[in-house]
Amino acid sequence: xxxxxxxxxxxxxxxxxxxxxxxxxxxxxxxxxxxxxxxxxxxxxxxxxxxxxxxxxxxxxxxxxxxxxxxxxxxxxxxxxxxxxxxxxxxxxxxxxxxxxxxxxxxxxxxxxxxxxxxxxxxxxxxxxxxxxxxxxxxxxxxxxxxxxxxxxxxx
Amino acid sequence: xxxxxxxxxxxxxxxxxxxxxxxxxxxxxxxxxxxxxxxxxxxxxxxxxxxxxxxxxxxxxxxxxxxxxxxxxxxxxxxxxxxxxxxxxxxxxxxxxxxxxxxxxxxxxxxxxxxxxxxxxxxxxxxxxxxxxxxxxxxxxxxxxxxxxxxxxxxx
DNA sequence: AGGATTACTTTACATGGTTATATATTGGGT
DNA sequence: ACCCAATATATAACCATGTAAAGTAATCCT
Numbered sequence: 001x002x003x004x005x006x007x008x009x010x011x012x013x014x015x016x017x018x019x020x021x022x023x024x025x026x027x028x029x030x031x032x033x034x035x036x037x038x039x040x041x042x043x044x045x046x047x048x049x050x051x052x053x054x055x056x057x058x059x060x061x062x063x064x065x066x067x068x069x070x071x072x073x074x075x076x077x078x079x080x081x082x083x084x085x086x087x088x089x090x091x092x093x094x095x096x097x098x099x100x101x102x103x104x105x106x107x108x109x110x111x112x113x114x115x116x117x118x119x120x121x122x123x124x125x126x127x128x129x130x131x132x133x134x135x136x137x138x139x140x141x142x143x144x145x146x147x148x149x150x151x152x153x154x155x156x
Numbered sequence: 157x158x159x160x161x162x163x164x165x166x167x168x169x170x171x172x173x174x175x176x177x178x179x180x181x182x183x184x185x186x187x188x189x190x191x192x193x194x195x196x197x198x199x200x201x202x203x204x205x206x207x208x209x210x211x212x213x214x215x216x217x218x219x220x221x222x223x224x225x226x227x228x229x230x231x232x233x234x235x236x237x238x239x240x241x242x243x244x245x246x247x248x249x250x251x252x253x254x255x256x257x258x259x260x261x262x263x264x265x266x267x268x269x270x271x272x273x274x275x276x277x278x279x280x281x282x283x284x285x286x287x288x289x290x291x292x293x294x295x296x297x298x299x300x301x302x303x304x305x306x307x308x309x310x311x312x
Numbered sequence: 313a314g315g316a317t318t319a320c321t322t323t324a325c326a327t328g329g330t331t332a333t334a335t336a337t338t339g340g341g342t
Numbered sequence: 343a344c345c346c347a348a349t350a351t352a353t354a355a356c357c358a359t360g361t362a363a364a365g366t367a368a369t370c371c372t
Contacts, residue, residue, distance in 0.1 A: 033189005
């Protein structure tokens with residue numbers, strides 16, 4: 001499998017990645033994701049937490065913006081918002097300028113919850129990071145921006 | 157939050173990871189995982205593919221072994237196996253020595269499918285890896301073993 | 313022999329993703 | 343001014359895949 005990219009200078013470089021590495025990457029990231037998505041952090045699921053962070057970043061956000069930012073379909077966002085509104089963590093009102101738009105924001109309780117999550121121990125992850133050597137941990141944090149880039153919804 | 161590990165020499169080192177990094181790591185890996193799990197690779201879901209690889213590694217495997225190896229509950233494995241057996245990719249028979257055990261193996265069609273997956277382009281992942289510079293790609297592949305370690309079901 | 317244990321399956325449920333369809337609002341053309 | 347198309351969200355129905363709890367069959371132990 002050949003991956004091509006444009007370099008700084010505008011040249012294009014062909015790179016070869018072994019299929020085996022691709023499969024390992026897919027399987028490993030897939031599994032890690034599953035495990036992390038199942039950690040409920042005492043109450044809120046991954047999907048809801050992720051949405052709350054997105055709301056915080058984009059506040060005040062429309063539902064469609066959130067769907068784009070989260071990389072999921074609008075109905076999925078609608079359902080999650082329903083839940084967050086029920087829980088009193090999120091406020092949803094109609095945009096007075098264009099009443100088709102929903103204006104979404106965190107309630108004070110939602111902001112408080114967001115900060116609680118930020119401070120939380122992230123038990124599973126912490127425990128498992130403890131298996132790593134300092135070098136491994138350093139390397140992992142070093143590629144964090146790369147991982148973020150990999151699933152950035154802004155890019156093509 | 158403090159993470160502790162034992163070093164080569166048996167010493168213990170306390171390391172501090174910023175909460176923010178923990179949260180970023182969790183959110184990013186969670187999202188990547190979701191995306192990758194949704195790539196169906198023309199027919200088979202992530203869960204089924206992952207299970208087939210596990211079967212291949214452990215062949216002949218019992219259902220319980222597979223559940224442990226996949227880090228999922230036995231009912232989940234049972235259901236996935238039902239599907240794979242339906243598809244003719246996996247054979248399930250009773251262990252003649254202990255008829256409570258299921259003996260699971262890939263059929264020839266299953267092995268063929270496994271190899272097809274190994275050769276497949278992994279479209280989404282390939283395309284997105286193309287965004288990375290050579291250095292980023294190298295770094296990512298470099299931490300692959302670390303990521304694998306992080307979710308290794310063998311370890312505590 | 314018979315009860316406890318083991319291994320797997322069945323059942324029932326929750327979450328969160330999808331597509332297709334419905335509803336309400338806005339804006340534009342004549 | 344009115345109607346139609348487009349837009350933003352919501353609803354409905356479906357699917358996959360995780361769980362926990364209860365059921366079944368086989369084995370083991372005394």
